[in-house]
Amino acid sequence: MARLSQKMKEMVTENMRRTIFETSEKIILRDGIDGLTMEHLAHEAEISAGSVYNYFENKEEIIDGVMKNMFHRLLENLETISGANVPTHEKLHGIAKFMFDDFSQKRRLFDVLMDRRHFHKHSKKKRAEGHMKLLNIISGTIKNGIDSGELHAVEPELAASVFLGMVRELQIDHAGIFKKCNSQELADKVMLIYLSGIENKGAK
């Protein structure tokens, strides 16, 4: 009985944390990180401002959690794609495509990652770790491609970083060149250059 109520409590707590995470994410996606004030969050989650502090130490912990969750979901999906039994170039294409899709929905969350205000020592380290995991999935995929002879013997970490950069740039698309392209087309475009490069070898 005690164990039951203990479990109940944990479930309620976990549920509350999830609600707060989801509400926070919703607000960030709608209003940006500056729209996420504690009062705003509490109101939207239909609790009081003070209540939030029963579940989180402070605002930073909430934001960290939201980011971590987003990253977690992203990594899970990428790992699935990366683990499929298809040629390497298809895996990379799938990764790119997924990121384009995800980003178009989660753009504001990714913005937070870029916001220097949230680069404190602690979270900086977490960011680096998260990034490393992301890179590891891609570089692992590339490493496999090299081992299987599908890819050149490039530095996997470099190739992975570069791949990420290409995808990110088309995602953000500051100049609005690719806003008419869907994720499939964008992934095609990235892969075209990423696989073959731009140099005309035959011309040499």
Next chain:
Amino acid sequence: MARLSQKMKEMVTENMRRTIFETSEKIILRDGIDGLTMEHLAHEAEISAGSVYNYFENKEEIIDGVMKNMFHRLLENLETISGANVPTHEKLHGIAKFMFDDFSQKRRLFDVLMDRRHFHKHSKKKRAEGHMKLLNIISGTIKNGIDSGELHAVEPELAASVFLGMVRELQIDHAGIFKKCNSQELADKVMLIYLSGIENKGAK
């Protein structure tokens, strides 16, 4: 006489705006965007806080200007590099190298570009314009390379965007993989993949 004093006034105004821009840039580079308070700026520029509003509508306009100036200088330099009489791959290498160098000095300014707080309707448009100019230089270079047969017939805007993304990712280097590399080495790495791609064609 009226015209003369009119001109004088404009010169004074222009001088004032420049001073404010330069001071703002100095502060951002030193303290980050959050260190740029109007009071701080006014004090460092040796004017009064209220005075700033005689030359600028609001803080956003100042930040926009600083960004624009930074962009302007960057574009000038890249145009020079792009205009040199060397093979296309050397031009692109030079562009990458310059950006790595510039970024390591101006990191804090580039941070601002990534900060969604400064993405309002008005400045968003300006950002897009600036970005387009940057892309145009690179895509122009690429177009020339295609015309001269040095490069494949890729979409120049796409190739330029992708190039930018690669460079940006290695610049930011969230995971800290490349912090030991200097700009020359980074540019080498980027070009390696950018020119040849990662696919092992011979294996097919």
Next chain:
Amino acid sequence: MARLSQKMKEMVTENMRRTIFETSEKIILRDGIDGLTMEHLAHEAEISAGSVYNYFENKEEIIDGVMKNMFHRLLENLETISGANVPTHEKLHGIAKFMFDDFSQKRRLFDVLMDRRHFHKHSKKKRAEGHMKLLNIISGTIKNGIDSGELHAVEPELAASVFLGMVRELQIDHAGIFKKCNSQELADKVMLIYLSGIENKGAK
């Protein structure tokens, strides 16, 4: 049976109150009055925050009780000292010495007495009563000394108040002049002046 369970209930209640008092005192002595939050108290007493309100009206009542208990113990000890069969000046010396000792251990509790935040109407009256008891012990001792001819015919309440003041000042020792003195030395010093005064009568 009803009476028995009634008694049981009262015992449980009394036990609960004592636990809360003791825990509060421990916290105050360790962390100061500001460390005594209801949550902190409840956790350390291993009960729930809400439960405390079954035994006390509010926080103030708890603090009042802690103070009263402290006072009670102090008074008991002073009464013992005062009741001893020794010359009056030795009794007073003993009282002073005990207070110095007590204070050095209970400093944080005495701080609370000085803190105006806890001077509400209700507790003010209680404070006055407690104080009066303390004064009564000392003034009683003095009265005895007067009756026995050991002391001048001073006003006992005045002499007692003044005695308390002297002791308190050396206890608190804001300027840190006497921090090297132990309780014996401090009591010696107090008695030296208290008994003989500072005036040089022979000089007149």
Next chain:
Amino acid sequence: MARLSQKMKEMVTENMRRTIFETSEKIILRDGIDGLTMEHLAHEAEISAGSVYNYFENKEEIIDGVMKNMFHRLLENLETISGANVPTHEKLHGIAKFMFDDFSQKRRLFDVLMDRRHFHKHSKKKRAEGHMKLLNIISGTIKNGIDSGELHAVEPELAASVFLGMVRELQIDHAGIFKKCNSQELADKVMLIYLSGIENKGAK
């Protein structure tokens, strides 16, 4: 002209600081230290909350200043009394009387001195310094009395501390024994015991 406006500015600033000090003091005397919120203060001083921060770094600085001013005025008065050309016992009587008068008006300010919340490292040191100055005036007076043969060769610092304690106790008068006495009578009472002690020497 520049000097004039500079002076003007300083005067205005000084005036503002004084207003804030006086308002703060008024509030503390009326409502206690907890009544002194920044909003409250600003409202009563008829300025905005933000304005206060043009003249003071933070709330602590204001409280420190109020205390310092109070102390300063007290010390000035005591020095005047102490410097008079009268017998030592009259000086001490005057000091006691003044303190009784002052305290009856400034009780709430003295409370702040006793409030542990305002005992941070920095202000603790200031408190000790202030206290030392107060003690020095009294101990100086006593020293003169000793040199002139009016007083015994007691330790001046001890005698001064003890004197302060006696006065303080009658000032605070927790038990309410002396609330009917005016400052003259209280000073008489203190001096009676302080000069001659309570011991009946003749009886020995």
Next chain:
DNA sequence: CATGAATGAGCGTTCATTCAT
């Protein structure tokens, strides 16, 4: 009677912008 999450008023402080001088 025990629980402990929910409450919500209240705190000190910041800073872009305004405006009387």
Next chain:
DNA sequence: TATGAATGAACGCTCATTCAT
């Protein structure tokens, strides 16, 4: 045009008390 003090809304966070379970 220059000044810089005044503004005031907004922020994250605390904690004694309440009350549904």
